[in-house]
Amino acid sequence: MNMQTEKMKIMRMIMDIEDKTIIDQLMAFFQTRPTSKEWFNELPDAVKASVEKGLAESKRGEGIPHAEVKRKYEKWL
16 A cells, blocks of 8 residues: 555544544654654764765665675574
8 A cells, every 4th residue: 555545544544533532642642753854863973973874885886785684684584
């Protein structure tokens, strides 16, 4: 299912909720969850540097192919 379909399903479920407690819990969830970039800013500098280094390596084509990583770690997945 695509993302838009999933969102519509969630919206329909929310519209059917009659329990104020559940609505309050949903409101609290949406009001307190970090935005997409806030969580990154909360990381320690060393972790941010590591992520940025990995992204730069990936852009240069220096990463390990996903299939190779899956083969290497398949016994743990």
